[in-house]
Amino acid sequence: xxxxxxxxxxxxxxxxxxxxxxxxxxxxxxxxxxxxxxxxxxxxxxxxxxxxxxxxxxxxxxxxxxxxxxxxxxxxxxxxxxxxxxxxxxxxxxxxxxxxxxxxxxxxxxxxxxxxxxxxxxxxxxxxxxxxxxxxxxxxxxxxxxxxxxxxxxxxxxxxxxxxxxxxxxxxxxxxxxxxxxxxxxxxxxxxxxxxxxxxxxxxxxxxxxxxxxxxxxxxxxxxxxxxxxxxxxxxxxxxxxxxxxxxxxxxxxxxxxxxxxxxxxxxxxxxxxxxxxxxxxxxxxxxxxxxxxxxxxxxxxxxxxxxxxxxxxxxxxxxxxxxxxxxxxxxxxxxxxxxxxxxxx
Numbered sequence: 001x002x003x004x005x006x007x008x009x010x011x012x013x014x015x016x017x018x019x020x021x022x023x024x025x026x027x028x029x030x031x032x033x034x035x036x037x038x039x040x041x042x043x044x045x046x047x048x049x050x051x052x053x054x055x056x057x058x059x060x061x062x063x064x065x066x067x068x069x070x071x072x073x074x075x076x077x078x079x080x081x082x083x084x085x086x087x088x089x090x091x092x093x094x095x096x097x098x099x100x101x102x103x104x105x106x107x108x109x110x111x112x113x114x115x116x117x118x119x120x121x122x123x124x125x126x127x128x129x130x131x132x133x134x135x136x137x138x139x140x141x142x143x144x145x146x147x148x149x150x151x152x153x154x155x156x157x158x159x160x161x162x163x164x165x166x167x168x169x170x171x172x173x174x175x176x177x178x179x180x181x182x183x184x185x186x187x188x189x190x191x192x193x194x195x196x197x198x199x200x201x202x203x204x205x206x207x208x209x210x211x212x213x214x215x216x217x218x219x220x221x222x223x224x225x226x227x228x229x230x231x232x233x234x235x236x237x238x239x240x241x242x243x244x245x246x247x248x249x250x251x252x253x254x255x256x257x258x259x260x261x262x263x264x265x266x267x268x269x270x271x272x273x274x275x276x277x278x279x280x281x282x283x284x285x286x287x288x289x290x291x292x293x294x295x296x297x298x299x300x301x302x303x304x305x306x307x308x309x310x311x312x313x314x315x316x317x318x319x320x321x322x323x324x325x326x327x328x329x330x331x332x333x334x335x336x337x338x339x340x341x342x343x344x345x346x
Contacts, residue, residue, distance in 0.1 A: 008173040010060070013136075014053050045101055047107075048125075051091040057127035059083050064137040080130055087126030088119045091326045109192050155312060194232060211258075212320075214255035216248045216289065216344065220282065223262050227280075230266055239277045240265075248282030253289060254320050258282065260313050261293050261338050268336070269295030284344070292339045317342070 063083065067076035095107040108118065138296040204222045210212055222244075231238050262280060269278045278295035310329065317325050317340075 010057060010136075014049065014056075021123050047094040048091065051087060051094055052126075052129040052132075053088045054090050055083055055126060056133040058086065059133040060137050064134060067136060068134065069141065079097065083130050084123045084126040085119065087129055088122035091120060091125070093120055141150060144146045148315070151315060152319050156316070158236060168196055186250075201225050201229070213252045213345070214254055216251040216284075218259050219253065219255070220244060220248065221256060222281075225295055226259070226262060234271055237272045239271050239274045239284070241277055242280045244282045244284075248284045248289075248344075251284075251287075253290075253342060253344065254316055257313065257317070257340065257342070258291055258311060261291055261340065264309075264336075264338070265295050266295050268297045270297060287344050288341055289344055290339070291338070294335065294337050296335050298334075324325075 059079075063076060063079045066077065067073075079248060081266075094114060100106055106113065112118065112121070144239075184232050201222065202217065204225075208218060208222075227240070227242055265280060267279050270276055271278060276296040279293065281290075283290045314327060321342055323341050326339065328337075330337040341344040
């Protein structure tokens with residue numbers, strides 16, 4: 001999970017647990033208040049709660065994060081005896097070593113401090129630590145996923161609204177371009193081809209960009225068409241190295257992810273100097289896709305002002321790929337570099 005529960009939540013939770021434990025002892029177990037206070041003063045109750053807290057934190061931030069978060073349930077279950085053994089060891093150290101050196105009192109009688117009995121007895125007492133941490137982790141994971149889902153739905157609704165407002169204009173242009181193509185095909189082949197490329201771009205924008213996923217081959221074709229028209233726009237002043245390596249066909253990725261990087265290069269990059277070429281590289285290998293870009297930009301331009309689109313892309317990547325992607329951007333010496341690595345879906 002990208003979103004981690006603040007550590008002070010755990011501390012507040014265990015302070016409340018400590019108070020609940022005391023009230024439970026007084027109310028339901030009918031223990032005298034002086035006995036409860038004595039157990040607190042001699043460190044029996046605090047060290048027991050502290051031992052639970054230590055194993056709770058260990059299980060939450062390590063075993064749950066490593067295995068439960070990655071759906072490796074069987075491996076996580078195999079870690080439970082380790083957590084319970086660690087609980088016995090931590091409790092023994094706190095109560096029978098540290099507390100004894102301070103107060104001169106043991107919590108367990110001498111015969112019950114025998115290792116096999118002590119471990120067996122504390123298997124039961126250590127269970128609350130493991131159960132509490134697993135339940136807290138799953139609850140926080142669920143809450144985070146719900147929050148991310150709501151944010152994504154809100155973003156999609158905004159995008160759908162914007163697309164709906166723009167529907168009339170693209171459809172009108174698309175039909176007009178088809179008419180131009182029909183008239184030009186017999187007179188100017190090169191111009192007609194460019195009109196066809198523009199028509200394909202428009203068709204893709206209308207039919208594909210509002211989907212959650214895109215077919216990789218179509219996304220790359222869109223980028224190739226986009227760059228083709230940009231070359232027409234810049235004429236002989238477009239110094240750009242664009243490469244695609246690897247085999248691809250019907251693999252799927254989140255829509256417009258690659259387009260985001262390409263558009264940023266053309267929006268902010270410099271192209272009129274052959275010694276300061278922009279670079280767009282796409283590589284497909286081992287069921288992963290990598291895209292990296294590099295470009296110079298005009299000195300003094302605040303590149304971080306484009307962060308809204310980058311933040312939205314990051315949220316979409318986190319929601320779709322969880323922790324299975326790498327996203328980087330580096331701005332230095334009037335150059336901007338980006339890198340994205342994502343798994344491909346069949």
